[in-house]
């Protein structure tokens with residue numbers, strides 16, 4: 001088969017790769033229906049996150065089970081499944097507490113930008129649908145695998161509640177789906193911070209009530225203007241830079257909640273600033289597995305259309321174009337069809 005490899009900054013190659021096989025009795029092999037490029041793939045693509053050797057890419061996936069190892073009990077060949085970017089046994093204490101993305105047996109998925117994928121810990125990682133889903137729902141089901149699951153965690157970890165105000169920092173695909181998640185959790189006012197016309201439009205479609213284009217001190221001042229001078233009840237940080245993290249913390253009222261789901265790059269917190277901000281902080285790699293059954297249900301019942309974030313659909317062999325379009329911000333998110 002052919003799969004996606006990153007060799008160095010802006011050097012994506014679609015090339016011959018060995019077909020994955022069952023290596024542990026708890027593995028499954030999937031034939032992917034769709035995969036995509038993640039905002040976090042852009043960190044190594046841009047050379048900001050260091051890599052030492054050519055690396056297989058991709059960690060968002062859904063598809064049909066081809067084969068399972070002999071200890072796999074619940075997942076069966078022929079089922080349609082969605083899994084998280086982090087594998088989990090779903091039985092350890094940390095999994096039971098709802099933090100499957102830090103499972104004691106966790107592995108981070110890679111190599112999903114390919115037609116076939118090996119998934120370790122299949123029973124604890126994958127969620128199967130009862131029937132094969134209709135084609136038109138595949139993009140939204142794929143979104144639950146990471147980008148929606150992460151946006152949902154951002155809203156949940158920031159304690160978004162009916163009637164409250166949430167500010168979303170970041171207008172990438174995760175930020176946009178954090179807006180959708182906050183809306184579904186009943187936030188009354190959702191302030192999206194975005195300077196980009198098409199993204200503002202999608203944020204509004206997903207439920208944003210206000211758009212703030214300013215950043216830094218001016219951005220914080222605008223949020224305070226909109227919240228009786230106090231700051232928002234919840235801030236959802238969906239980028240991972242120093243600027244975005246401080247934007248989130250300083251836009252939140254004392255006693256409010258800040259979630260952070262963007263992989264941090266060079267973020268450092270100042271103790272005294274943190275002390276007097278008096279906010280709850282909760283974030284990390286999203287425990288997508290916790291939310292998958294609910295999110296898949298919302299998509300199958302057509303209560304949620306997160307697949308709208310994919311504004312570029314390409315055949316998998318044009319994956320390099322998909323990265324380029326996202327890097328140049330011509331596309332919000334690229335879906336790839338094997």
Ligand SMILES: [Zn+2]
Nearest residue numbers: 092095103104
């Ligand atoms: Zn576990």
